[in-house]
Amino acid sequence: MATFKTRAQHVADDLRERILSGEFKGGSQLRQDALARDYDVSRIPVREALLTLESEGLVEFHAHRGAFTTELSVAAVRELFDLRVLIETHALRYAIPNLTASDLDQAEAILDQYDAALDSGSQIGNWGDYNFAFHHALYAPSGLPETLAIIGQLNTKAGRYIRMQLLYTRKIEKAEREHRELLKLARQGDVAKACQLLETHIKEAAGSVVAVLENSLNSA
Amino acid sequence: MATFKTRAQHVADDLRERILSGEFKGGSQLRQDALARDYDVSRIPVREALLTLESEGLVEFHAHRGAFTTELSVAAVRELFDLRVLIETHALRYAIPNLTASDLDQAEAILDQYDAALDSGSQIGNWGDYNFAFHHALYAPSGLPETLAIIGQLNTKAGRYIRMQLLYTRKIEKAEREHRELLKLARQGDVAKACQLLETHIKEAAGSVVAVLENSLNSA
DNA sequence: ATTTTGCATATTGTATACAGCACACAATTG
DNA sequence: CAATTGTGTGCTGTATACAATATGCAAAAT
Incomplete structure (x- = not known):
């Protein structure tokens, strides 16, 4: 199978771990540029990773305002x-x-x-x-x-x-x-x-x- | 609220409709380039739309092979x-x-x-x-x-x-x-x-x- | 003083350009 | 002849560059 992992998937996996670990408080903004530098990739795979996490409910997108971690309740x-x-x-x-x-x-x-x-x-x-x-x-x-x-x-x-x-x-x-x-x-x-x-x-x-x-x- | 709709979201909404309507048989490949021309956008919003649909279970990604509609069973x-x-x-x-x-x-x-x-x-x-x-x-x-x-x-x-x-x-x-x-x-x-x-x-x-x-x- | 309007700036959303992988088919070797 | 290895093509995945939007602050108006 050797399922190839794209950069977007790598970023998604790591970022998910960081969010779950509590590194980001609920409602924190996740700046694409900063993450891109962090992982040494362009903003595109970062965006795709964030979209994945959005579908998992860990993150929310607001158009032109960016991605935020979801609030805990x-x-x-x-x-x-x-x-x-x-x-x-x-x-x-x-x-x-x-x-x-x-x-x-x-x-x-x-x-x-x-x-x-x-x-x-x-x-x-x-x-x-x-x-x-x-x-x-x-x-x-x-x-x-x-x-x-x-x-x-x-x-x-x-x-x-x-x-x-x-x-x-x-x-x-x-x-x-x-x-x-x-x-x-x-x-x-x-x-x-x-x-x-x-x-x-x-x-x-x-x-x-x-x-x-x-x-x-x-x-x- | 006036929630702004990005192009990616427009493509996702329309494409979802097309898939649900049965326009694509199960297992069809969705070529990004063709869709981009269809909607007169670049491939990036198309990719993002496909990712959204993947999270909804209508589409599956295979790395470097692209997106396919899921099979019916x-x-x-x-x-x-x-x-x-x-x-x-x-x-x-x-x-x-x-x-x-x-x-x-x-x-x-x-x-x-x-x-x-x-x-x-x-x-x-x-x-x-x-x-x-x-x-x-x-x-x-x-x-x-x-x-x-x-x-x-x-x-x-x-x-x-x-x-x-x-x-x-x-x-x-x-x-x-x-x-x-x-x-x-x-x-x-x-x-x-x-x-x-x-x-x-x-x-x-x-x-x-x-x-x-x-x-x-x-x-x- | 309070509200409003306009601009500046930072950040997102998207287009374009390029790199890299997968598959098919031809060439090669045993 | 069969199996395997090269090579080309088409598509995906990603980087870079650009366009468009939201927000904050300052200036003006009431």
Whole structure:
């Protein structure tokens, strides 16, 4: 496959990472010229990258005024996480009957890998990526590509909030335990319980993000 | 607000219409140069338009090979319409308690407007737009912008299939009756029945699209 | 003092020009 | 003859250059 990556895609990938990491506050203007210098490219691939990020909901364009990072809001968190519950349980329901041993092992491997990284004292860094990789591994066997795409979208949009949570709370261990439990239920093929757990898993995450966010917005 | 429209946006809007209308078969290559001449602009806004359409799922980019319209598939129809049921009933559930008299009147006005256009013997043309406008009017009071955005996405993706259905079947009258009925249930505030009807409404549409599509793919 | 009008400037949006990759077909080698 | 490697062409991807718009500030008018 060797899928070639254009400069625009490189810029998009890196810039997405920077936005999710919180380098830019909500509502910051992203000047095309500055970014172009940053990445040592012309403004054209930068514009294309910004368009991509716009479609992902991380950035908004205003004609002749440029691109701004989208604002964070409590309402958006609530909505995004509600949608995650709705759609991810849907995907999980379809996926569980199709899960092969290899699928389950792969999902477990992701958890182990992350545990190892965590024990070695390294920084959380891209926990969000591990988190999504695990969830994705569970849903993928559903054989529903459009659904997976939307789940991916929701997770990139929610990514900024998830990072916030991890930065300001210490819920990772709890999430990890729930992941293990979720995997166990999936292994047993218990659709109802697995979906139930997934629902509370996501809703609790939403709760702590809202707490963090309300705090940070009040103090601002 | 007077939102300025860039050339890229104009091209995107028109091209989307052309793709949805079926002017391009699935998998057709969209040559940037030709489109640029078509719209009398340079290739840059064309590229940006194509990127927008890619994010909407109507087009796919392959590096250095260009943009192609996405392929149609029965599996995609099933999935997209299932998602519509899941998410649109969710939105409707939240919207109904918030519906004001003015909201309901507005929705009804859309139906009347369409009936008038239909009686005057004009072509179906943009029935898809009316259809979406009506659904959107019902969901908007849910106050869930992210959810509405996803519903919009699903509808543009499904748009190609919906047009197909209308072109090859005579189900519009039936759909219109169901719309009236849906509006009535919404007025009564009967969430359960309204969601039930919406579900069968969408599922039946899916069924007839699948029938059309299987036919057309077999004969190809 | 407050509002309004005009200009200056910075930044975006687009056209034009060029570089680079992919595919097809010819040439070459075993 | 088959497989493989060169080479040319057409298109995409990107840089550079230019046009057009929004914003801020200063000057003028009420």
